[in-house]
Amino acid sequence: MVYMNNNKDGCPRCVKGKLIVLTETSETCCPKCGYVVDELSVDTGAEWRSNAGTDRPDRSRAGSPTSLTMHDRGLSTRISADNKDATGKHLSSEMRYAFKRLKTWDGRLNTVTSKDKNLITALAELKRLEDKLVLNSSISEKAAYIYRKALEEKLVRGRSINALIAASLYAACRELGVSRNLKDFELHANIKRKDIARCYRLLLKSLTIRMPVVDPVSCVAKIASANLEITEKSKRYAIKILKEASEKHLASGKxxxxxxxxxLYLACVKNGEDITQRDIAQAADVTEVTIRNRYKGLKDMQTVDDKMILSIEQHKRRKIKLTNHEKYMNRKKKAEDDIL
Structure with missing residues (x-):
């Protein structure tokens, strides 16, 4: 069987012929000059016909992708509950009873070891937290990977499964740069914050995970979205302040x-918005004392910058005045020379 190749480029030798694929030999060649471009072509498209035997055509070449969020990584099979055979016909009562028993034993055999039972419980909790915290699947995959490593190192023994899976998800959020704090996990996981923090520190120490430094700019949108009615102008000004503080190494250790x-509070004050320290402190889950201390340092930085800008502008104005004076003296001297 012969079909056209989807490659838009023509033959690399004669440039005129369009490449074709011979399914019998899996070769990609040019029909004009006979040049063989590839000897082992792999067709990634759908099948030409369906062999599923169901009402809906299924032309897929493979099953669903593997996932770490499943205890068996999605590799095991399941006996369907449709009570139909391969041709779509309904089973008899005796066969339905037999397949019911087979399905029960199949489920038991897939969860024989204690590790499988542990993963089923933990990954079910992971799925629930993913929905509650509105996280994407990539973060859940990373959290499942961290939990599996902890299970291999036998860190789960003697500890709460829910606390350890919450700590794994928090570590995945930190590592992938997603802004979620321990208060969110405490609220949705129904576990004390200190227990999650203890398991989180255990994971970092035992699995040698290095966390990236959190960028304060990523926290601005989360604070401003907490029903504070802060304008976009203040948000952008706050981001500008944070970038300046980072360049001057004032954000280190904070x-x-x-x-x-x-x-954000300094930006609101500069733009004349009526936002109190208490409102921002509650939205950011920090104390008002912290805001006042950091506000003082950022304000001093802005004052220094304003003074520098003012001095530069004054220097420019003086230079312009001197230039004008020099022009006046030159014109005066030229006039005196003309008179003489």
């Missing part, structure tokens, strides 16, 4: 959430 809250 809590990113507290620094972002202080920058």
């Amino acid at each position: 809590d990113p959430m507290g620094l972002a809250a202080s920058a």
Whole structure:
């Protein structure tokens, strides 16, 4: 069987012929000059016909992709509950009873070991937290990977499964740069914050995970979206303040959430918005004292910048005045020379 190749480029030798694929030999060649471009072509398209035997045509070449969020990685099979055979006919009562028993034993055999039972419980909780915290599947995959590593290192023994899976999800959020704090996990996981933090520190120490530094700029949008009615102008000004503080190494060793809250408060003060420290502190889950301390440092930085800008502008104005004076003296001297 012969069909056209989807490659838009023609033959690399004669350039005129369009490449074709011979399914019998899996060769990609040019019909004009006979040049063989590839000897082992792999067709990634759909099948030409369906062999599923169901009402809906199924022309897929493979099953669903593997996933770490399933205890068996999605590799095991399941006996369907449709009570139909391969041709779509209904089973008799005796066969339905037999397949019911087979399905029960199949489920038991897939969860024989304690590790499988542990993963089923943990990954079900992971799926629930993913929905509650509105996270994407890539973060869940990373969290499942971290939990599986912890299970291999036997860190789960003697500890709460829910606390450890919550700590794994928090570590995945931190590692992938997603802004979620321990308060969110405490609220949705129904576990004390100190228990999640203890398991999180255990994961970092035992699995040697290095977390990236949290950028305070990513916290601005989260604070401003907490029904504070802050304008976009203040948000952008706060981001500008944080970038300047980062360039001057004033953000090192500071809590990113507290620094972002202080920058947002300073931006609101500069733009004349009526937002109190208490409102921003509650939205950022920090104390008002933290905002006042960070606010003072950011304000001093802005004052220094304003003074520098003012001095530069004054220097420019003086230079312009001197230039005008020199022009006047030159014109005066030229006039005197003309008179003489």
